Amino acid sequence: MRKGNAMSCPQRRVLPGLDREVSAIGAGCWTLGGPARNNGVSIGWDDVDPEAAYAALVHAHELGITLFDTADVYGLGHSERLLGRLLRQVDRNHLVISSKVGYFAGTGPHPYHPRQVTHQLATTLDNLGTDHLDIYFLHSDDFGENDHYLPEVLELFARWRVQGVIRAVGMRAPHFFAEQWAVGDDDRARQARRFLRLFHAFRPEVLTVRYNLLSPLYGPDETDIFTFARQHGAGVLIKQVLGQGLLIRELGTERPQTFSVDDHRCGDPRFSQQALRRLAERLAPLRARYGTSTAALARVALRYALQHAPDAVVLVGFRDPEQIHTTLTCLGVPLTDDEIAEIRAIPHPHPHPHSLEGDQ
Numbered sequence: 001m002r003k004g005n006a007m008s009c010p011q012r013r014v015l016p017g018l019d020r021e022v023s024a025i026g027a028g029c030w031t032l033g034g035p036a037r038n039n040g041v042s043i044g045w046d047d048v049d050p051e052a053a054y055a056a057l058v059h060a061h062e063l064g065i066t067l068f069d070t071a072d073v074y075g076l077g078h079s080e081r082l083l084g085r086l087l088r089q090v091d092r093n094h095l096v097i098s099s100k101v102g103y104f105a106g107t108g109p110h111p112y113h114p115r116q117v118t119h120q121l122a123t124t125l126d127n128l129g130t131d132h133l134d135i136y137f138l139h140s141d142d143f144g145e146n147d148h149y150l151p152e153v154l155e156l157f158a159r160w161r162v163q164g165v166i167r168a169v170g171m172r173a174p175h176f177f178a179e180q181w182a183v184g185d186d187d188r189a190r191q192a193r194r195f196l197r198l199f200h201a202f203r204p205e206v207l208t209v210r211y212n213l214l215s216p217l218y219g220p221d222e223t224d225i226f227t228f229a230r231q232h233g234a235g236v237l238i239k240q241v242l243g244q245g246l247l248i249r250e251l252g253t254e255r256p257q258t259f260s261v262d263d264h265r266c267g268d269p270r271f272s273q274q275a276l277r278r279l280a281e282r283l284a285p286l287r288a289r290y291g292t293s294t295a296a297l298a299r300v301a302l303r304y305a306l307q308h309a310p311d312a313v314v315l316v317g318f319r320d321p322e323q324i325h326t327t328l329t330c331l332g333v334p335l336t337d338d339e340i341a342e343i344r345a346i347p348h349p350h351p352h353p354h355s356l357e358g359d360q
């Protein structure tokens with residue numbers, strides 16, 4: 001297998017929290033897991049060919065990607081096993097590997113029951129064929145009634161950190177967050193307080209956050225998640241930069257996609273015909289300026305996120321070598337300040353939990 005070629009994925013960044021240099025674009029391995037359901041909830045992606053998925057992972061590595069993000073529930077272990085196949089072929093120590101726990105309960109009473117969490121970590125390490133994780137994410141913030149399992153999970157994570165089995169802890173941030181919102185009595189305040197409580201309990205080194213061209217814009221007096229992370233020395237992994245594909249496609253001309261019950265998009269209102277029509281209208285100025293080729297649109301989407309957060313890593317999902325090739329070779333020149341201002345002039349959603357529909 002060829003060694004990673006830094007020329008193909010030129011940008012590298014030191015991720016705060018880890019203090020390690022990684023590729024500015026990381027491989028999001030959720031899609032590669034294929035169709036899946038967990039506890040009756042659709043959590044997968046349709047029509048993923050395992051060999052194309054593996055070839056895509058190999059290609060991502062060849063193009064210089066050094067950060068790979070997976071989870072125990074992505075394809076119910078399938079994504080981790082595919083990544084494990086790659087790790088057996090390359091120098092694992094040059095890579096940052098992240099996985100997650102918190103959604104899979106098996107036959108136990110709760111995903112965060114200490115027995116379950118211990119079992120999931122052992123399975124994850126086995127699937128990946130490694131003795132440690134560079135980042136271990138708390139995938140869910142549901143620790144049972146009255147946070148019943150929280151103290152035990154805290155203790156387990158602390159022990160694993162000391163043992164070096166996990167090198168850093170990760171936590172997901174709310175889609176909408178400003179630290180100032182924590183004072184108040186509405187959903188937004190409760191969500192912010194919940195996040196802050198868990199953040200101060202676990203002291204994660206890394207956060208994941210949804211951010212893309214259509215994410216809310218925050219005021220100068222609001223401490224958004226990027227500023228918050230910086231103030232606390234935490235690194236950020238950005239997800240949904242491509243809007244799960246919607247921001248880089250020509251919308252409205254193709255036949256509507258239909259999804260099986262094993263694809264998480266089957267019940268997602270963002271993929272309804274009505275939402276896609278509205279999205280096409282909002283994105284029309286971008287299509288008019290940049291055209292409709294996937295590469296041109298992916299460049300704008302990726303550059304927007306990379307320039308907004310120069311110390312964060314952008315995760316991209318993909319299902320085959322062609323997709324990851326396009327994403328990693330489209331970057332071109334940075335966006336100018338005028339181009340960024342034009343993007344910010346597109347109607348953006350109000351940053352509130354109830355305005356989820358308008359957000360991608």
Ligand SMILES: NC(=O)c1ccc[n+]([C@@H]2O[C@H](COP(=O)([O-])OP(=O)(O)OC[C@H]3O[C@@H](n4cnc5c(N)ncnc54)[C@H](OP(=O)(O)O)[C@@H]3O)[C@@H](O)[C@H]2O)c1
Nearest residue numbers: 028029030031069239240241242243244245316317323326
């Ligand atoms: N979303 C979350 O809640 C979440 C949470 C935690 C972590 N993550 C991480 O973030 C990673 C990224 O996933 P995401 O959900 O944020 O999605 P994303 O990267 O915004 O979109 C990925 C999807 O876009 C489509 N796509 C990618 N390249 C393309 C190309 N060149 N041409 C056409 N379509 C293309 C593919 O979908 P189709 O081919 O099916 O259209 C692909 O699965 C995940 O893999 C995971 O590691 C995500």
